[in-house]
Amino acid sequence: MALGTLVKTLQNIMRKDAGINGDAQRIEQMTWLFFLKIYDAKEEEWEFHDDSYESIIPERLRWHSWAADHKDGRALTGDALLDFVNNDLFKTLPNLELSSNAPLRQVVVKAAFTDANNYMKDGILLRQVVNEIDSAVDFTEYKERHAFGEIYETILKDLQSAGNAGEFYTPRAVTDFMAQVLAPRLGERVADFACGTGGFLTSALKILAEQVKTPADQELYTHSVYGVEKKQLPYLLCVTNMLLHDIDNPEIFHDNSLESDVREWRHKQDGQFDVVLMNPPYGGSENASIQNNFPTALRSSETADLFLGLILYRLKKGGRAAVIIPDGFLFGQDAAKVEIKRRLLEEMNLHTILRMPQSVFAPYTSITTNILFFDNTKPSEGVWFYRMDMPKGYKHFSKTKPIRLEHFNDVKAWWSDRREIIEDGNPKAKFYTVDELRNGNFNLDLCGYPHEEEEILPLDELIRNYKEERARLDAEIEQKLAQICEILGIEA
Structure with missing residues (x-):
């Protein structure tokens, strides 16, 4: 699926969910899901290059453990998926115990979820979103990952409101x-x-x-x-x-x-x-x-x-x-x-x-x-x-x-x-x-x-511009007065 189409598909699914209100929440919902999938792909690389690598994320919470749907009826969905996300994933990751010298790639996992939210209330719709993301891009493939990286900024620009x-x-x-x-x-x-x-x-x-x-x-x-x-x-x-x-x-x-x-x-x-x-x-x-x-x-x-x-x-x-x-x-x-x-x-x-x-x-x-x-x-x-x-x-x-x-x-x-x-x-x-x-x-x-x-212009911006223009004119007047006073030899 084309990445632009993926974003539109995810937006359309989320619009059906009563828990999500507006683009800002849709962005946040997509972002933590993308983060977990991308982080999972990076961990696959780190494990390949380092036999001693151990994930900071408990195995049950890693993307490949719960997000992949093998169409065998075992994938979490509905209330079970919501319960897992709200009461396990979002309660465990912000509270990960890190050593004082933990590498930054571990620190960012905890920081990323410290103030994150799951806004979706429909577990079936959440499963649809997860399936779309899981099947859309293979982040273990270098070319696909970098193609997504180039388009990532465009996604942000298109979705971010002022x-x-x-x-x-x-x-x-x-x-x-x-x-x-x-x-x-x-x-x-x-x-x-x-x-x-x-x-x-x-x-x-x-x-x-x-x-x-x-x-x-x-x-x-x-x-x-x-x-x-x-x-x-x-x-x-x-x-x-x-x-x-x-x-x-x-x-x-x-x-x-x-x-x-x-x-x-x-x-x-x-x-x-x-x-x-x-x-x-x-x-x-x-x-x-x-x-x-x-x-x-x-x-x-x-x-x-x-x-x-x-x-x-x-x-x-x-x-x-x-x-x-x-x-x-x-x-x-x-x-x-x-x-x-x-x-x-x-x-x-x-x-x-x-x-x-x-x-x-x-x-x-x-x-x-x-x-x-x-x-x-x-x-x-x-x-x-x-x-x-x-x-x-x-x-x-x-x-x-x-x-x-x-x-x-x-x-x-x-x-x-x-x-x-x-x-x-x-x-x-x-x-x-x-x-x-x-x-x-x-x-x-x-x-x-x-x-x-x-x-x-919108009224608030018009007022802001008027204030800025007034400040500019005040500055010019003060400057001219100072020059006149200097010429006349009097105090400003």
Whole structure:
């Protein structure tokens, strides 16, 4: 069965079940089932290569023991299957006893089921779902597993509804472009501190996989990525994604990256990374206990600001980063934003800001975003700004016409041959010195979009956009007043 057809078939079965309400629960239901089947296939590999391998999952709970239907009337179904899943599988796996030095491939099993749920209430329908998954793909076959891995991201994109607090699906073209620019190398460690479903990590792995030539290279590959995800469903999706990409001991942790004191990371070499690729959650707010994990100057209620602060401490000397950030950060004048921008220029080497079109994240949000490129090599000498315009023939990106990797071709060409570009009297690409940015109180809202088409937006998004525009105008007014006061020699 084609994988796209499989997903539709599973959705149609689940819609008949009274226990499942909406796509989010259908995704979660499919995900833990896919995880168990994929993990079972990986265990078959591990057993083949290591005679001493012992599964952390009790034999009765392993996929091949209960899910396979041999059509002999012995397969669990109906109330018996529901009882097994609810009262054995879901009570045992979250409570597995692990040794202090348990390998990560064991740890992820317990973490994956700690907050997972079985929403289905009809055991016969559950048996139909299990049978479809069990017969659809042979994950022991390398080609089939990798084919599924490539389509896995598409399944997520098609099924995920818009998230809250800025948690949106990052288009694969964007993650691939950012990874290609940073060009991770075998032996380097790549991190995403709010990794979601693992999109940035898989983009990095595609580049690293091409460099694997020897068993030693393969060993480096399997320890090349690190991720942290606070929410259970994307965490489980990410772990499954890593297994599909042959990361047998995925260093993906079900945790909150902001819950530890950032100052401690400066002295922990194993907590710093060569490459950071991120789209931090934005629009959310953090409480005082989280903010207290940061130096006073970096404390902010805005989640995205805190993640940028975190990166300042966890980017290794010589390391490089690419981070997606909303417009509000560029023109924001509150103390924490100004301090982060100052440090990016004076302590890091912020060298490029890519202004992206408004509808990159359509249909999930119209919030305009940017990519900050910086490294931990030296203080910045100045910043190049480049405005990425909509490709010809596009008014907006959409679910049916998403942004594609080839849409970055002009950016790539400019990247290797940097020059200032003026179009219709407005700068499309321009270099600003650190002194110029400092004199503007670190307002980075430069080389923006001169014309915007009117668009009917949902009320909550309209209000959010109005607030963002008001903040931008307030920042411009404050900047102009400061300049006037300086000229007149009076206090602002």
